[in-house]
Amino acid sequence: MINYLKFSLLIITSLFISSCQQEEDLSADVQQSGTLEQLSEKDFSCVYSFVDNNWGPNAFRNNFIINQAHTDFIYDQNRRIAGVFGVPTVPLSFIHDNSSGSTFNALSFSSGRIDFGEDIYRQALSKGLIAPVAILAHEIGHQLQYRYNLPTRQENTARAIELEADGYAGYYLKRPNGYNATWSKAGPAFAFAFDIGDFSTSSPGHHGTPRQRRSATRLGWYLGQYDLSPRNFDNYFFYYYNQYVLPGNLKIADQKRKGLDAEIDAFIESKLVELVKLSTGELSANDFINLD
Ligand SMILES: [Zn+2]
Known part of the structure; x- marks a missing residue:
C-alpha cells in the first residue's frame, strides 16, 4: 500500500515537474493522493521536491526543528x-x-x-550545520525561479531548473554577506545533497547527473564572488552552463552574451578547465570535495 501510494505520488510529481511552469492548476490531480490532505494542502499547483517523495499520513507541520538553537539558526539563515x-x-x-x-x-x-522534513535535516547535519543550509538555499533558489519566471533556459526536463537551484545554493554559501563559507565546509555539504537528491525512479536524472550538479554548484560558488541579482545570476549561469556544465554544447558559446561584465567573464573563463572536468567526471566526487 505504501509502495503504491509512493508510486502514484511519483507519477504525479513527474507530471507537474515537466509542466508546472506552464500550468498552474494541477491541484485536482494532487488532492487525489490522500496523504497531502492530511496536511490540508490546497495550494499544491507547482512544487519542486528535493528527492521526489512526500509525507506519510501521520506527518505534521510546525515551525520547530530539533531544539531552540537549531530552530533559531535555520530561521536566521532563512532570513539571510x-x-x-x-x-x-x-x-x-x-x-x-x-x-x-x-x-x-x-x-x-x-x-x-517551503516544507523541510525533519529526517533530511537530521541526516544533513552529519555534514555539519552548513548542509541543511545548502538544501534550504537550493529550495529558495526555486522560489527565485517562481518569482522571476526563471530559468531563462527552457529544457524538456527539470534539469536546468534543478541545476540552477544548485547554482543559487553555491552562490549563497560563497557570498561574503551570505554564509561566507570555506569550500572545505561547503564541498562536503553539497556532496551530501547530490548523493540524496536524485533517487527518483520516475524521472531518473531530473536533477541533472551528479557530475553536472558538481559543476553547476561550483559555477554558482564562483559567481558568489560578485553581487548579482537573481535575474543577472541566471544570465551568467546559463551562459557558462552551455559551455561548462554541459560540455557537449560548447559551440553555443561562440557568441558572447550581451551585458556580461568583463571582469566576471574573465574570472569564470579562468575556471573553464575545472568546471569542464567536473562535468565530464575527470574530476571525481572526491576531487570536488577537495577543491580549494
Ligand atoms: Zn530542487
Missing part, C-alpha cells in the same frame, strides 16, 4: 538567504512524523513557501 537575493523571507515550515513515515524530503511551493 532571502536578504542576499533581495526577496521577502520565504515562509519555512518543518515536517515531522512520529510514526514510521519518512520525512526525508524538502519541498518548494509555487505558492511561496
